[in-house]
Amino acid sequence: MAAPEEPGERAGGVREVKSAARTLELLELLAARRNRPARLRELSEALGMPRSSCYAVLRTLTKYGWVRTDASGTLYGIGIRALLAGTTYLDTDPYVRIAKTALDRLGEQLDETFHLGRLSGVDVVYLVTRESGQYLRAHSRVGRRLPAYSTALGKALLAELSGAELDEHLPDELAPLTPHTITDRAVLVADLAKAREHGHSVDREENTAGVQCFAVPLRYAEPAGDAISCSVPLARLTPARETDVVTALLRTRDQIEHEAMSVELGVSDLPL
Numbered sequence: 001m002a003a004p005e006e007p008g009e010r011a012g013g014v015r016e017v018k019s020a021a022r023t024l025e026l027l028e029l030l031a032a033r034r035n036r037p038a039r040l041r042e043l044s045e046a047l048g049m050p051r052s053s054c055y056a057v058l059r060t061l062t063k064y065g066w067v068r069t070d071a072s073g074t075l076y077g078i079g080i081r082a083l084l085a086g087t088t089y090l091d092t093d094p095y096v097r098i099a100k101t102a103l104d105r106l107g108e109q110l111d112e113t114f115h116l117g118r119l120s121g122v123d124v125v126y127l128v129t130r131e132s133g134q135y136l137r138a139h140s141r142v143g144r145r146l147p148a149y150s151t152a153l154g155k156a157l158l159a160e161l162s163g164a165e166l167d168e169h170l171p172d173e174l175a176p177l178t179p180h181t182i183t184d185r186a187v188l189v190a191d192l193a194k195a196r197e198h199g200h201s202v203d204r205e206e207n208t209a210g211v212q213c214f215a216v217p218l219r220y221a222e223p224a225g226d227a228i229s230c231s232v233p234l235a236r237l238t239p240a241r242e243t244d245v246v247t248a249l250l251r252t253r254d255q256i257e258h259e260a261m262s263v264e265l266g267v268s269d270l271p272l
Helices: 018-032 040-047 051-063 080-092 094-110 152-158 163-167 185-198 239-265
Strands: 007-011 014-017 067-069 075-078 113-120 123-130 145-147 201-204 211-218 226-233
Touching: 014 018, 018 040, 018 051, 018 067, 018 075, 040 051, 051 067, 094 113, 094 123, 094 226, 094 239, 113 152, 123 152, 152 185, 152 201, 152 211, 152 226, 185 201, 211 239, 226 239
Parallel strands: none
Antiparallel strands: 007 014, 067 075, 113 123, 113 226, 123 145, 201 211, 211 226
């Protein structure tokens, strides 16, 4: 009988299973590459994993549909099972359902692009996107990950944190995504303080040139892990439009939080 696998070091009091950790690291690496399949050698070197071990994990994941290969069987990419798992995550999350309905209403009212994002490590992940009929952003799709410090969504959530909690969600280096991205930590901290004071965050072309975004945190959890945002092209952004957008976001935040509370309490007829 083969000896049981050695557990890895404890993380938060839980023993890490090495093969499980390697599997997850491999899936995350393939997902991060998006539409750029990789060869066995690239993957094993990137993860510091013996090639034989990497190959064994890849073949197992391929068998069960979590990884796909090309016709030659030498290039690997993320598989359809990952999509199905992700879809289940969205379908079963009550906050996503509530926010999607609310953002659909917002889109009908203002015809701008609206998002729901969730903080994940140093990134914010887009869970809902309601595109404007006037301006389409192909890269704002569901599942997209962007640095939290460069987006209104992320900054709305980072503004809820301080000290060590904030440090956990910031990379060592704030790399620029555009010439307007805040890359100085002290300047970012000051910007987050301003977002707390005003009740909403602003991304001034820090993630996409020619687009300004506004976001508010959703406080149905403590600290807030989700936020909603609105993206507006600078070409049609006026002071009056900015006021309309921020007012609508704050009103929608209250509606989402109220409905989220009713779900948690198991009630559906709480008065607004």
